[in-house]
Amino acid sequence: MKRAPAALTPFIRSDAVGAVLAELFLHPDEELTLSELGRRSSVSAPIVHREIGRLVESDVVVDRIEGRNRLVRANKSHPLYSLMSQLVLATYGPxxxxxxxxxxxxxxxxxxxxxxxxxxxxxxxxxxxxxxxxxxxxxxxxxxxxxxxxxxxxxxxxxxxxxxxxxxxxxxxxxxxxxxxxxxxxxxxxxxxxxxx
Missing domain, CATH: 3.30.460 (Beta Polymerase; domain 2)
Known part of the structure; x- marks a missing residue:
């Protein structure tokens, strides 16, 4: 049975995205591997991979490769970073x-x-x-x-x-x-x- 999407905010496209963004935006100076991000947010690896791809494309998140790991962090230079941080903290930050x-x-x-x-x-x-x-x-x-x-x-x-x-x-x-x-x-x-x- 498919669960209804979270009703915390209509601006974040899914519960998984909200959980992922919370981990990144609440620790903006920290780079996380996709597996660590999945563990912290309780989001499956395929969904983390897909959503991070979308977030990197939109420049909300930046990534880099180190060895075999893809490291990601919030893009603090994004023009809407401050506003997005406030929204994510208020909705998925708890x-x-x-x-x-x-x-x-x-x-x-x-x-x-x-x-x-x-x-x-x-x-x-x-x-x-x-x-x-x-x-x-x-x-x-x-x-x-x-x-x-x-x-x-x-x-x-x-x-x-x-x-x-x-x-x-x-x-x-x-x-x-x-x-x-x-x-x-x-x-x-x-x-x-x-x-x-």
Whole structure:
């Protein structure tokens, strides 16, 4: 069954392109191989190859060959670079930003984006999200989560709300109403890039 395109913005042609652009535009000085770009964005190799070809042709992305690797990065000299960066950050930026800020914390077993942002990413239409809901499963001090949420909010220019659950609460056979509701709606696994619908 074909999934509906993401409803985060009508200006980016596909969810895969949005995810790829987020990885490139949020790290504009970093060159990535196509395989690393695919791993970070959770986009398959053939799609990464095809979309990078299109982005290079339009001069949004620049590439170079080093040995057997094709390295790509955002083209900061493109006339629309600043505007594209803002659009990509606002729409597809939450995944790489949340992954960078929370992904390295050892005691986190699951890191999920849920709520309206995840719904738009799953193709459910509606107004642009006015916040970002993040579920952290594990035993992490609330202070650490609060500090990282403040950094994420500032970088994304979007309120980031963190909900922390213990492993047994999240995996309970008879979950609390909040957990049951979150499980029944779209969520994006930040660590794997998997969209759960």
């Amino acid at each position: 995944v790489p930003v949340v992954r960078e800020l929370f992904g390295g914390i050892d005691s986190i077993s699951e890191l999920l984006i849920f709520g309206s942002w995840a719904a738009r990413r799953a193709g459910i239409t509606g107004p642009y999200p006015n916040d970002l809901d993040v579920l952290v499963v594990g035993d992490i001090p609330r202070r650490t989560l609060s500090e990282q949420a403040a950094v994420a909010s500032e970088r994304l220019n979007l309120a980031v709300n963190i909900t922390r659950l213990a492993e047994d609460e999240w995996h309970a056979q008879s979950p609390a109403p909040f957990v049951a509701t979150v499980r029944s709606r779209p969520m994006l696994d930040v660590l794997t890039g998997e969209l759960r619908e």
